[in-house]
Amino acid sequence: MRYMLIIHHDDEALAKAPQQGLWGEYAAFNRALNKASPGFSGGERLIESAESTIVRNGDGTTQVLDGPYADTKEQLAGYFFIDVASREEAVEWANRCPSSKYGAIEIRRILDPGAP
Template sequence: MRYMMIIHHDAEAMAKAPQQELWAEYAAFNQALNKAGEGFSGGLRLSPGKQGTVVRSSGGKTDVLDGPYADTREQLAGYFFIDVPDIEQAVEWANRCPSSKYGAIEIRPIVEQTAS
């Protein structure tokens, strides 16, 4: 089953993390993902939430909000795709992700397209 691992980290905690060690851990994690084979992909890192823009459309009106929509310590930071047999193995991969020490990794199954 394909899953998306969505990284939510605390930017303040990440800033205090030992940077050289953190990026070495991420390099090893990405290498493990790449070695895992088809259905796995190295992740993409997003800009900080304060650089984001939220767009909402309702009743013909468009509202644009600068910065993160949610007022929370943890912000969406990036994501990975994995393809494993079950949620237990997805949890194992999420636990290996370096950002799991500085926030949370949300795991969501990918809705597979069905032939019509």
């Protein structure tokens, strides 16, 4: 089953983390995930939420707002796509993700092509 691991973290908490160690942990996590998950397609880190742009068009007029979108400390920070046998295995990978120490990892199953 394919899942998306969606990383939410506190930018301030992550900035205080030992950066060299953190990125070393991410390199090891990426290598392990690439080896274990045939559907692993890499992850991407997103720019800080303060630099995001929000676009709304609910009433036919376009509104462009500066981010962040959510009024919370934990912001969308990045993602991974994985292909694993079960939700439990996806939880294991989310727990191993270095950002799980600085926020939360949301797990979303990807809808199978052709599903209603």
